[in-house]
Amino acid sequence: xxxxxxxxxxxxxxxxxxxxxxxxxxxxxxxxxxxxxxxxxxxxxxxxxxxxxxxxxxxxxxxxxxxxxxxxxxxxxxxxxxxxxxxxxxxxxxxxxxxxxxxxxxxxxxxxxxxxxxxxxxxxxxxxxxxxxxxxxxxxxxxxxxxxxxxxxxxxxxxxxxxxxxxxxxxxxxxxxxxxxxxxxxxxxxxxxxxxxxxxxxxxxxxxxxxxxxxxxxxxxxxxxxxxxxxxxxxxxxxxxxxxxxxxxxxxxxxxxxxxxxxxxxxxxxxxxxxxxxxxxxxxxxxxxxxxxxxxxxxxxxxxxxxxxxxxxxxxxxxxxxxxxxxxxxxxxxxxxxxxxxx
Ligand code: WQD
Numbered sequence: 316x317x318x319x320x321x322x323x324x325x326x327x328x329x330x331x332x333x334x335x336x337x338x339x340x341x342x343x344x345x346x347x348x349x350x351x352x353x354x355x356x357x358x359x360x361x362x363x364x365x366x367x368x369x370x371x372x373x374x375x376x377x378x379x380x381x382x383x384x385x386x387x388x389x390x391x392x393x394x395x396x397x398x399x400x401x402x403x404x405x406x407x408x409x410x411x412x413x414x415x416x417x418x419x420x421x422x423x424x425x426x427x428x429x430x431x432x433x434x435x436x437x438x439x440x441x442x443x444x445x446x447x448x449x450x451x452x453x454x455x456x457x458x459x460x461x462x463x464x465x466x467x468x469x470x471x472x473x474x475x476x477x478x479x480x481x482x483x484x485x486x487x488x489x490x491x492x493x494x495x496x497x498x499x500x501x502x503x504x505x506x507x508x509x510x511x512x513x514x515x516x517x518x519x520x521x522x523x524x525x526x527x528x529x530x531x532x533x534x535x536x537x538x539x540x541x542x543x544x545x546x547x548x549x550x551x552x553x554x555x556x557x558x559x560x561x562x563x564x565x566x567x568x569x570x571x572x573x574x575x576x577x578x579x580x581x582x583x584x585x586x587x588x589x590x591x592x593x594x595x596x597x598x599x600x601x602x603x604x605x606x607x608x609x610x611x612x613x614x615x616x617x618x619x620x621x622x623x624x625x626x627x628x629x630x631x632x633x634x635x636x637x638x639x640x641x642x643x644x645x646x647x648x649x650x651x652x653x654x655x656x657x658x
Contacts, residue, residue, distance in 0.1 A: 509648030582621025
C-alpha cells in the first residue's frame, strides 16, 4: 500500500518506516522536524537501501496536507493509508504549555482525519498511549478500561481517540486502529537510528543511557516507596522494533477486515522496576549507573503494564525482544551516537 507517515522522522515513526518498506509498502513521510533531526532521513535511506520521499511541513496545516495528497493522487500514487505519529509528547511541557499541546496534537489529528475523508483514504493507524488509562487503572490494563488523563498531553490522546471514534461512526468505510503504547525503548540493532531527546530526557531509558555514556552525572530515581517489588516505579517497557512490527500488523489487519474501529494495547504484558532496568542496563553496557533516590515525580503511578491478549489473538502479534535486548540495543545506539544525531 501507499502509506503516508506523519512524524516519520521521529523515534517510533522512523523505526516503523523501515518495517513498512521491508514489507513492500511504499512510504511518504511528512515531518516538520520540530522534534527530529534531518539526519534521520539519510540514516533511514542508508538502512532501507532506497530513497524515501520526505515533505517538511506541519501536518496540522490542512491546506499543505491536502495539496500533498492531491499531488500524490495525480502522480498515480494515491495515499491508501495514514500512520499518524506527529504530536508533542512531553508530559511536563504539556502542563506548562497546554494550549500549544491542544493546538498541535488536536489540530494535527483533525487535519489528517478531514483530509482522509475528503480523499476517501480508508485506513488510519493512530499513535495513542497507555496514558489514556489515567491514574487509577488496575493492572494488567485491558482495552475496555475507561479513559481519562492527569495532564494536557494525556487529554490530547483521550480527545484524539474520541475524534477518531466519532469519525469512524460517521464514515463506516473508514478503518481506524488506535494503538496504545506502553513504554517504548530501545533502538534499531544497527545502532544507526534511536531515541534522541532534544533536551534533558524526561524518560528513564534515555536518561540511563546518557549516564552510561558519560553525558549525565547520575540518575535520580523518583521515589522508592511505591507498593512495588522494590519500591520503585514499574512499567511495561516495549522494544521499539516490536512496536514498529505492531504497527505493520495493525495496518495489514484493518486493511483486511470490515471493522471501523479497533483498539489494541502494544506492550509485553510484563512490568520492570526502575532499579531492575538500571541493573539490566549495567549488565548490557558494562558501565555503572550511579543513582540517588529522590522524591516522587508528581503524577507518576506505581505500576503500569499491559494485558496484550487482544493484539496477540487478533493480530497474531507479540513482543519477542527482552529487556536485555532493549538495553543492549539502546547502548549500541548511544555509544555510536553519544550526542545523538548530528545537527
Ligand atoms: C518510567 C519510570 C519514573 C525518569 C511517560 C509518559 C507516557 C509515555 C511514556 C508518551 C517511572 C521513573 C523516570 C527518571 C525515574 N510517553 N523515572 N527517573 O512516566 O511511565 O511514561 O513516557 O506517550 O505518556 O507519561 O515513563 O520513562 O518517564 O518513567 O526514576 O529520570 O521511571 O518515576 O516510574 P512514564 P518514564
